[in-house]
Amino acid sequence: MRDAADFDEFYRATSGRLLRFGYAVCGDLTEAQDLVQEAYTRAWSHWRTVAGHPNPEGWLRLVVARLATDRRRRLQRWQGVLLRTGPPAVGEPPGEDTVVLVAALRRLPVAHRQALALHYLFDLPVADIASEIGVAVGTVKSWLSRGRAGLAAVLGEPAVAKEGDR
Structure with missing residues (x-):
């Protein structure tokens, strides 16, 4: 019982029982599903040991029980913090400009959004973005240019090239 097929067979044979156990331990089906998924992930990463x-x-039941205990403790600590400090302040809803900008960004390709966010929100230079993403500097410059042009088209404003991107 040491390969992927054996793990699959083990999963099929035990997952229903383990989910019922997780549900009994934590009392919430969604939480139980998360706990069981994490337990199987850990079992797979140590499958040679677990299979033996x-x-x-x-x-697996021990892992689920420990994960449930850990989560319960984290929630209790968080509740203690809330009791001492009170709930966080209610955030203001996003402004109209923010809603319009986010909607426009969603219409761009993911790579363009990523480049724009790293450049304008995190103030990363083009070379750092290229290094982080693993693409050429010219590609990042292209993504920034196309991203700005795409935003301008969606927002109805003329595209303006930025000096640092050339």
């Missing part, structure tokens, strides 16, 4: 365990399903 005398009770692999018991190992």
Whole structure:
């Protein structure tokens, strides 16, 4: 029981029971699904060890129980902070300009949005963006230029080239 096919078979044989166990432990189906998914992820990453365990399903149940305990403790700490500090201030809804800009950005290709966000929101130079994304500097310059042109077209404003992108 040490390869992917064995893991798949183990998963099919145990996942229903483990989900029911997770639900019983935490009392919330969505939370139980998250706990079980994390447990199986950990089992897969240590599958050789888990497969050799005398009770692999018991190992998974222990992981689910520990994950549930950890999450419960984190929530209790968070609730303690909220009791001491009060709830966070209610944020203002986004302004009309923000809504329009976000809608326009969503119409651009992902690469253009990413380049624009890194350049204008994080103030990264073109060379740093290229290094972070793993593309040529010229590609980033092109994405920035096309992204600005796309925004201008969507927003109805003339595109203006930026000196630093040349």
